[in-house]
Amino acid sequence: MFAEYSTSDLLSIFAMQGVAGLILFSVFVLMALGLAIIFGQMGVINMAHGEFMILGAYVTYLTSHVFETYLPSLFSLYFILAMVLAFIAAGALGALVEWGIIRHLYNRPLDTLLATWGLSLILQQTYRSVFGAREVGVTLPDWLMGSVKVSETIELPINGLFVMCLALGISTAVGILMYRSRWGTQVRAVVQNRPMAGAVGINTAKVDRITFALGCGIAGVAGSAFTMIGSTGPTSGQLYIVDTFLVVVFGGATSLLGTIASAFTISQAQSTMEFFMSGSMAKVLTLLFVVFILMLRPQGLFTLKVRR
Amino acid sequence: MSYQGLASLFPKKEISGFLVLAVLLVVVLPLSLDIFRLNLMGKYLTYAFVAIGLVLCWGYGGILSLGQGVFFGLGGYLMAMFLKLEASDPITTKIQSTPGIPDFMDWNQITALPFFWKPFYSFPFTIAAILIIPAIIAYLVGAAMFKRRVGGVYFAIITQAIAAILTILIIGQQGYTGGVNGMTDLRTLLGWDIRSDQAKYILYFVCVGMLFLCLFVAQFVRKSKFGRLLVAMRDKEDRVRFSGYDVSNFKIFVFCLGAVFAAIGGALFTLQVGFMSPTLVGIVPSIEMVIFCAVGGRMSIIGAVYGALLVNWAKSSLSESFPELWLFALGGLFIAVVMAFPNGLAxxxxxxxxxxxxxxxxxxxxxxxxxxxxxxxxxxxxxxxxxxxxxxxxxxxxxxxxxxxxxxx
Structure with missing residues (x-):
């Protein structure tokens, strides 16, 4: 398998595939963080998570158009604003959905799954009616284009590096928010024991709504980051949902660190295998591997020890 | 079975439901619809098999499988493999570079029939495979999950992942499976042309007959002690376990039963529609099958049949005239059935x-x-x-x- 490559070639291949894997890893982390909050912390299965990401992507697309038409001088900065807007839009929709659907179903997780799947269908069709069935792409500002040359054979794309930094920044922020802030303590208290958290004076309904909205908002930012890598269509969200859930479950749903570790494992496995076989077989093997591990260790890689 | 046994299996309150359904499917629909529409109804009925299995798994056992499309697809593909081999005899395929193998293999530069295709020359083997292979897979998945007490949401997500895996595999290995187009151009079953109108009538009645067979099996399960244990497990699993029952085996059994029902439905689908493709296997169709069951009523096996018929009928009539509305309607249906009427039509x-x-x-x-x-x-x-x-x-x-x-x- 390796015979036809020289040592230095092999090294470059692994380095390039490794970086490709790191970019895929950042994408997985961005996708999974929002879900790790919603599913891992709240126990809500949000099948419409992909559609929240796509909302972020479409918001970015709209912002880029507005800047192109009205503010061409500030075009290089639009991406920052787009990400903020994507966060707000997806978060607001998330709060609305929590109020309308999710809060009635906290004790029926399987029904939440069906209801949010219905929501995802409605959102998909809305996108299709508003933006058309064709995939759309955005024009990147100049500073995100091109690549950095590290050595003769190794080149790193700048947008990939940007996504990596973004993933790092957002996961740090979420980590601090969850484990170092007062609000994070409240969220974890509500998750572990809802009635008891209510009894000590936490407004559980409010915590739930903000948590859900935050998870959706992060999904929106993830979607916004996706526009740098690929184009967006109405059904793009559905492609990600299985991967995202597997990442969260594989990591051990209640652990943010676990989510990051599992995103790393899955992305590296997939991108390394992709070099040696067809993409679909790499995907199948990765998924099979994850399912197999989950059958051996259903609680995932990292677990939170809680006395029930 | 004695009269007493039958009477307890079909109490007076429930027998009318079976009779009405039987009259509807055997008399009313064949007399009132032309053969094209009747064939469509037969196609919808094949989804009812899946929905009945889901009533037992989900409504009674509390196990929501989002991977029933896997079993439906397996049944369908196994049947399609037999029909495809029959359709590609050396005489009809003599223009291919390798005559005697299915056309899609020839397009993908495969020159000999793969070993796992060979047994499908035999009809009895095919029938046995349709019943046994899905059961084995369901057993493996079920045993791995339920023995470790994984259930609920995790089970749903993992079955969904399995549905995704199978779809990617089928599409990726197009030389062996026909890829994204699936297996098309299926003509005869043991030399009998399945595309003629007469054959469609007969297949419709075969489908209705099999449906009632499955309904009776499901009714037997519901009325037996096992059915009551399933409900008990769904509501308080630990209590059943503490009473000395092996909960995981019951769950595995009901999951396997649902899988076999789905596989029978898939095989009948292939026979009536004349093709099988990965679009019937993946995540989206699998979750739609759950909605058939939810609309019909997750606790009612008869409701599941009506649910499958109604949702599919609405789908084809709405997507014929207002293709944009259909996804809104389906999405709304998902939300409404969960929030407003969780017990469905029943x-x-x-x-x-x-x-x-x-x-x-x-x-x-x-x-x-x-x-x-x-x-x-x-x-x-x-x-x-x-x-x-x-x-x-x-x-x-x-x-x-x-x-x-x-x-x-």
């Missing part, structure tokens, strides 16, 4: 329609019945949940002079 029927029918029947029967039975019927009609005052008055007005007449006689 639930609506028992709360709103059944009491009215009962009252109407009681009013209808009143003049002819002798006194003691009349009292009994009136008694049974009384505790109907929340009778509307208007109906009540009309009923009373209508009934009282007549009752007096009976009393006079």
């Amino acid at each position: 639930g609506l029927y028992t709360t709103y329609v059944a009491p009215k029918i009962k009252q109407w029947l009681a009013d209808f029967k009143t003049p002819k019945q002798p006194k003691p039975q009349l009292e009994a019927i009136k008694e049974s009609a009384k505790p109907a949940p929340r009778p509307e005052p208007k109906v009540q008055t009309i009923g009373n007005l209508g009934a009282s002079p007549l009752t007096q007449g009976v009393l006079h006689e």
